[in-house]
Amino acid sequence: xxxxxxxxxxxxxxxxxxxxxxxxxxxxxxxxxxxxxxxxxxxxxxxxxxxxxxxxxxxxxxxxxxxxxxxxxxxxxxxxxxxxxxxxxxxxxxxxxxxxxxxxxxxxxxxxxxxxxxxxxxxxxxxxxxxxxxxxxxxxxxxxxxxxxxxxxxxxxxxxxxxxxxxxxxxxxxxxxxxxxxxxxxxxxxxxxxxxxxxxxxxxxxxxxxxxx
Numbered sequence: 001x002x003x004x005x006x007x008x009x010x011x012x013x014x015x016x017x018x019x020x021x022x023x024x025x026x027x028x029x030x031x032x033x034x035x036x037x038x039x040x041x042x043x044x045x046x047x048x049x050x051x052x053x054x055x056x057x058x059x060x061x062x063x064x065x066x067x068x069x070x071x072x073x074x075x076x077x078x079x080x081x082x083x084x085x086x087x088x089x090x091x092x093x094x095x096x097x098x099x100x101x102x103x104x105x106x107x108x109x110x111x112x113x114x115x116x117x118x119x120x121x122x123x124x125x126x127x128x129x130x131x132x133x134x135x136x137x138x139x140x141x142x143x144x145x146x147x148x149x150x151x152x153x154x155x156x157x158x159x160x161x162x163x164x165x166x167x168x169x170x171x172x173x174x175x176x177x178x179x180x181x182x183x184x185x186x187x188x189x190x191x192x193x194x195x196x197x198x199x200x201x202x203x204x205x206x207x208x209x210x211x212x213x
Contacts, residue, residue, distance in 0.1 A: 034175070035191045039104055039167035045089045046124065050161040051079035051134045059150035061141060071140040074149065078135045081128065081161070085121060091170045095121055098181065100171040100188045103127060104196065107165040108152050112202040113189040115181050132161050144202050 042048075054076045062075040085095060093101075097120050104111045116123050126139050133141075133149035141149065153160045176184050186208050193201060 035171075035188065037102075037169040037171060039102075039169045040090045042103075042124075042163045042166040042168050045086060045091060045093060045168055047084045047086060048128075048163055049082040050163075051081040051132065051136065052077075053158045053161050054079065054135075055157075057133070057150075057153060059146075059153070061146055072146070073137070073139070073141060074133045074135040076133075076135050078137055080136045081132070081134060083121070083125060083128065091168065092172075093120055093170055097170070097172065099173040099175075100181070100184050102169045102171075102188065102192055104167050104169070104192075104199065105131075105165050106167075106199075108148060108155070109199045110148060110202050111192055111196050111199045113185065113192055113208075115185045117181065128163060128166075131166065132163075134161070142204070144204075148202065 057074065057076045060075040061072050064071045064073060085093060096118050098117050100113060100115050101120065101123070102111060102113050112127065114123055114127070128134075129136055129139050130141050130145040130149060131152065133153050156162075156165075171184060171188055173179070173181055173184060179187070189201075189203060189205075189208055
């Protein structure tokens with residue numbers, strides 16, 4: 001069974017994903033338990049210096065044009081944050097890591113599945129910018145993330161610039177023989193969509209390559 005078999009919504013919405021995933025993995029020697037990764041608080045993975053909290057934000061976003069591209073960013077005073085991957089962390093992540101990561105938040109009930117090929121620092125920085133609704137004059141904020149950023153800002157206020165409520169898990173590609181990174185991304189997305197049923201996904205399934213082939 002190949003990952004492209006999951007490409008149509010009516011297949012993976014109606015099927016028992018746990019059984020499908022077990023069949024998918026059995027053909028490549030992957031055990032279901034390999035996907036049961038624990039989540040670790042993000043502040044155990046990175047050192048983080050938060051941005052300035054900007055009060056009285058109304059949740060609006062503004063479009064900025066640079067060359068031929070447009071970037072949607074929080075319409076508020078700019079600020080910045082710093083982060084650094086800890087040299088020794090519980091997930092063994094480094095700047096050179098290749099694999100799939102999952103960000104989960106039980107407070108706001110969301111998850112996001114992403115892939116990294118030697119760019120975990122840039123990926124985490126981009127996600128933190130969106131989640132904390134920081135205008136650091138970088139990146140663009142999709143609609144799903146805009147709504148989440150404002151809801152979280154309202155709920156946490158001054159603490160919205162912190163990352164105490166974020167957790168991370170990581171699947172090193174080297175542990176999944178027979179998979180390329182796009183296969184693994186789709187597999188982990190489907191697994192977490194099944195197991196985190198009370199959480200909304202911030203992923204756009206159209207951006208997950210193997211679900212659309």
